[in-house]
Amino acid sequence: MEKQKYNGEHAGEDRFGRARTPGTSNGEERQEGGLRPGFPEHPPQRSIAVWGPIVAVSILALLVISGIWRHMRAHTEQERFATEASQITVNVVSAQRDGKPKDLILPGTFQAFKATTINPRSNGYVKDWKVDIGDDVKQGQLLAEIETPDLDQQVAQAKANYELAKVTAERWRDLVQKKVVSSQEYDQNEKAYEASRAAYEQLQQLQGFEQIIAPFSGKISARFIDYGTLVTAGSSSVTGTPLFNIVQSDPLRVYVFAPQENAPSIHEGLAAKILLQEFPGQEFDGMVTRTAGALDPQSRTMQVEVQVPNHEGKLYAGMYGQVKFLLIDQNAPIVVPANAFLFRTAGPQVATIGNEDRVHWQNIRVGRDFGDRIEVLDGVKENTNVVMNPTDDLTEGLQVQVKAPQKPKLDPVPPRPAPSGNSAVATK
Numbered sequence: 001m002e003k004q005k006y007n008g009e010h011a012g013e014d015r016f017g018r019a020r021t022p023g024t025s026n027g028e029e030r031q032e033g034g035l036r037p038g039f040p041e042h043p044p045q046r047s048i049a050v051w052g053p054i055v056a057v058s059i060l061a062l063l064v065i066s067g068i069w070r071h072m073r074a075h076t077e078q079e080r081f082a083t084e085a086s087q088i089t090v091n092v093v094s095a096q097r098d099g100k101p102k103d104l105i106l107p108g109t110f111q112a113f114k115a116t117t118i119n120p121r122s123n124g125y126v127k128d129w130k131v132d133i134g135d136d137v138k139q140g141q142l143l144a145e146i147e148t149p150d151l152d153q154q155v156a157q158a159k160a161n162y163e164l165a166k167v168t169a170e171r172w173r174d175l176v177q178k179k180v181v182s183s184q185e186y187d188q189n190e191k192a193y194e195a196s197r198a199a200y201e202q203l204q205q206l207q208g209f210e211q212i213i214a215p216f217s218g219k220i221s222a223r224f225i226d227y228g229t230l231v232t233a234g235s236s237s238v239t240g241t242p243l244f245n246i247v248q249s250d251p252l253r254v255y256v257f258a259p260q261e262n263a264p265s266i267h268e269g270l271a272a273k274i275l276l277q278e279f280p281g282q283e284f285d286g287m288v289t290r291t292a293g294a295l296d297p298q299s300r301t302m303q304v305e306v307q308v309p310n311h312e313g314k315l316y317a318g319m320y321g322q323v324k325f326l327l328i329d330q331n332a333p334i335v336v337p338a339n340a341f342l343f344r345t346a347g348p349q350v351a352t353i354g355n356e357d358r359v360h361w362q363n364i365r366v367g368r369d370f371g372d373r374i375e376v377l378d379g380v381k382e383n384t385n386v387v388m389n390p391t392d393d394l395t396e397g398l399q400v401q402v403k404a405p406q407k408p409k410l411d412p413v414p415p416r417p418a419p420s421g422n423s424a425v426a427t428k
Helices: 002-009 026-032 045-086 149-177 183-208
Strands: 092-094 102-118 124-129 142-147 211-213 218-223 244-259 271-275 282-291 301-308 320-327 334-337 341-344 347-353 359-363 365-369 373-378 385-387
Touching: 102 218, 102 301, 124 149, 149 183, 244 320, 271 301
Parallel strands: none
Antiparallel strands: 092 385, 102 244, 102 320, 124 142, 142 211, 218 244, 244 301, 271 282, 271 320, 282 301, 334 373, 341 347, 347 359, 347 385, 365 373
16 A cells, blocks of 8 residues: 555656656656666676675785795895805906017118129220219210220230131141041141130120220219229229229118017018118108028027118118118017016916816916016916906905906007108108
8 A cells, every 4th residue: 555655646756756757657767867778777786795805815916926026036136145245356357469569670781772893804094984973874884995905916916816727727628628638637727726716706805895884774983093094904902993883772772680589570571661860750661672581690680681762862872770660479478467466475476267267376487577568478378367456365266256358458550551662751
């Protein structure tokens, strides 16, 4: 009865107390109120009750796992820090050969490429001379003329003997064909004819030396004769009279003597610089053309020839200068920094790093001291890692933490300059 009363009293209102539009059904009211057909008016209480605890448990599990991971990570970091703190960190350097080019400056003597003293081949008097000191001459050029009266008479006599022997030989040739004379007599006359001809031709050759000819192109460096000077044949100033000195100074030869320790590094084709006090600030290009290939047993040095272009004629034979070589020793000794070794009770030692980064004290034999580097003659091989600034805390076999090895900084090797035609270049 109460339900019916409710429906009757409130027939014009919906369940929410709102006025119901006449002719509107309950389904339409739900649609207008924002609820779609087929969906409940209230959320399902059962779904919230099931999924809520699952989500809460999942979040709690993630928090627990995250905390455990952070704790493990912190523990690992502590162990690593403790391990690193218990090890000694060292800096190492790689032992290398001393590849730095070195300047070798040696005294040198300039000599002409060609040089000779011209002597007469026959006795006589100077008739005329055509050149003087400082003159440039060409090969085959006439330098002087000599009168040889004695030689002229000898030539005339030899010519007469030759003509007589020739006529005689021809007569004996006819007689031997007629069998009037023996073959022995004919042979004697025939050989006499050949001997007289040879003597005549020899004197003719000597007579040709009355004209003094330049043997090669060059410059007259000395003249020893004048008009009417009596000259005698010979090959030296003792047995003969010198006429001229002639030199060829382009190029010039410079001879130096290399010490034994540098001799293996000097070879043909090696570039060189020529320095002279008379030309400050200038260097003349040269090149090694020959080496003796053996050492002088007295001085323990090797003779080296350097040729220098001299197109401008600035340099002269007989000058004194210095020859500078830039040497690269392929068998250079190993060097280590000066602060990498210690003088201990066992002698000079370096701390090297072996297997498993363990320290090993190695005995060495010290060579030259370059200030910041020490030459090691024995005890350390190339590319060995050597500890920098070692201390007594580094005991034998101690495991250490090694930083990346560094190679010692060496100056770059300059390229070998190609030989040029310039006689001098400015010094940088």
